[in-house]
Amino acid sequence: MPRKSASVRREEILAATVEEIESTGLRTLRVADVAARLGLSPSLVIYHFVTKEALVAAAFAHAGENDLYRARRLAAGRKSARKRLSDVLRWYMPTGSTRSWKIWIDGWSAGLFDDGVRSTFAALDREWKTILAGLIVEGLEAEEFRCSEAGDLAGEASGETSGDTSGGGAGEFAGATIAEAAEDCATRILAYLDGLAIQLIFNPESVTPATLANWVDVFVARELD
Amino acid sequence: MPRKSASVRREEILAATVEEIESTGLRTLRVADVAARLGLSPSLVIYHFVTKEALVAAAFAHAGENDLYRARRLAAGRKSARKRLSDVLRWYMPTGSTRSWKIWIDGWSAGLFDDGVRSTFAALDREWKTILAGLIVEGLEAEEFRCSEAGDLAGEASGETSGDTSGGGAGEFAGATIAEAAEDCATRILAYLDGLAIQLIFNPESVTPATLANWVDVFVARELD
């Protein structure tokens, strides 16, 4: 039983926790199982994370940051903005197994009534939007595509969707900045992806990963052309 | 302490369970709380449902059927198909509070590793799709709108999206029947709604119910015109 520095052990434990959640769910997660996965005593897990709740919260943050790290790398390449956007979305979606997605559904559930987890998820979501919105703005500036006006129709107007789309200057139209429009666009895309992932998990017989990928392409094309 | 017939009591208990899940989440649900909500003993809850797990499963099915009942009524009106579709979607979405949505997220989470709950959700989802697809077909037949071909591009082709859209006869085009196209269309719409609901819950500051409703309208218009 080799000893390791606290930071290394913490990483190991977080990884094991994520695996455990992915394979059997948050519902039945026991700290003893996490420990067993690494051949350690349950006490050690608590020693490092004080409480199970904290462990779970840290595990979600850890998993989220990992995904974000990968996404940022994909977004920072030197291909066209459109291609990078496509790469990032493909990474977000469950191309192969739906296993990695299950943890997020469990996470949403946990976040519903746990403010710590909720704010973690809100932050992760904002990060994703920032990445996507950045790519969209890049693509706009490179004139690879333009943000459809349809997105801007959904401004602040609660019910009345008036046809008042006048008065747009450079970098601003329909009262919203390009950055805001891009953020909204990113929000819609992410929402669609989340929803499709759920479909994939609960109705795998009626929808395949391939059709999903196609639908996403169509959606993005509609948003950006 | 009046006595009631088993079926009435069961209904009461199911309703109380749903309320409890909505207000504090599945995570912390105790049968004692459900009982307390009705001023009954915990034993009675078990007496009627044998096990907590069965109670929860029944509660999800109950809540789902209630929503479906309402949706079917909305879908069966005598307004135009488009209007009824819009009504049903507005009922599906969290217009007012997000409270009623939380139970579904909890339900998805529970369904991840519980086959009983999972199949309940799969069935409910199919019902919703049937309703929506029915309305879409109705609208198509009344020529209120036509299903966009974009939906059919996402057929069985895994990667190659060839331009081979020839050979469509009446009631069939691109190799898929209208009914199948309508189902796919319904799937996409429901996925989008689910994803937007999640956004509403985790990022209420960046998105309002009103903008969401707008986005849904835009999405549906794109799908059907």
Add this chain to the structure above:
DNA sequence: GATTTAACTGAATCGCCGTTCAGTTGAGTT
């Protein structure tokens, strides 16, 4: 090589909560 620090363990503890069970009581039935 002694000392200190920090990782680590094993064996309790302890509270929580689903479930059981033996019995009670109300409402129909004859």
Add this chain to the structure above:
DNA sequence: AACTCAACTGAACGGCGATTCAGTTAAATC
């Protein structure tokens, strides 16, 4: 009015599993 059956209760049980704690041992420090 006795009888029956099913709804219902209260108190106890029992197990699970997070957390505690007193101690053990590896590694760094001097």
